[in-house]
Amino acid sequence: MIDKNSPLPIYTQIEDGIRSQIENGELKPHDAIPSEREYATQFQISRMTVRQAITNLVNEGLLYREKGRGTFVSEQKIEQQLVGLTSFTEDMKARGFTPSSRLLHFEIIPATAKIASQLSIQVHHPVYEITRIRLADGIPMAIETVYMSANLIKGVTEAIIQQSLYNYVEQQSELKIGHATQTLEAIVATENETEHLQVAKGSPILLIQRYTYLEDGTPLEVVRSAYRADRYKFTVSINRT
Numbered sequence: 001m002i003d004k005n006s007p008l009p010i011y012t013q014i015e016d017g018i019r020s021q022i023e024n025g026e027l028k029p030h031d032a033i034p035s036e037r038e039y040a041t042q043f044q045i046s047r048m049t050v051r052q053a054i055t056n057l058v059n060e061g062l063l064y065r066e067k068g069r070g071t072f073v074s075e076q077k078i079e080q081q082l083v084g085l086t087s088f089t090e091d092m093k094a095r096g097f098t099p100s101s102r103l104l105h106f107e108i109i110p111a112t113a114k115i116a117s118q119l120s121i122q123v124h125h126p127v128y129e130i131t132r133i134r135l136a137d138g139i140p141m142a143i144e145t146v147y148m149s150a151n152l153i154k155g156v157t158e159a160i161i162q163q164s165l166y167n168y169v170e171q172q173s174e175l176k177i178g179h180a181t182q183t184l185e186a187i188v189a190t191e192n193e194t195e196h197l198q199v200a201k202g203s204p205i206l207l208i209q210r211y212t213y214l215e216d217g218t219p220l221e222v223v224r225s226a227y228r229a230d231r232y233k234f235t236v237s238i239n240r241t
């Protein structure tokens, strides 16, 4: 792993070494890596140097530390292309994961002024307020709150939102989803999010807010999705025009 004659700093070489052990599967998610002392003895280097390498990988999210237990390999992040207008169910299936949802809240409420204007409906008209934890292979990935007009999409039940909302809109309601606008920003998880996403207090979260419209331009949904930043990364392909 280490070549003392290389122009690369030793800590970079350790980082690269651990990184390639993760990439080639020698180190698997949740495997413990050797301790600072073990690396230091093995390569005849200082523990400070080892610590710097490991800290860099922890900060990158490739490794995580557990107090008193050691340092472990993180799960690989799900890489999500920001291209098509897809649903969580479709995204997870496309990756070979089994999607599921845990329903936290489902209610029909009178639209507030803000929601009404976002959905282009009258204030106090009925809207669904739905909060679900979205899971992939049983692991919580995101918490999502959706607002949708109950006059536009009729008959939504708890059973339906355990499955796919987009599927219900398109198959049962026979409406065509057209386009969406979306923002992506970094936030710190709230206590509620921390609890439901099973992440440490103060963890970073990728917040997506989506406004989705039907093909005829009618607003369909206003959505707030809080994704775990330790399990997700988004990629965008861009052209220079």
Ligand code: 16G
Binding pocket: 086, 087, 088, 089, 090, 144, 146, 163, 164, 165, 166, 167, 208, 210, 212, 221, 223, 225
């Ligand atoms: C995605 C969408 C969300 C939509 C949901 C439908 C993002 C950021 N959000 O999570 O707007 O309501 O899919 O999922 O991608 P479903 O069809 O699986 O219920």
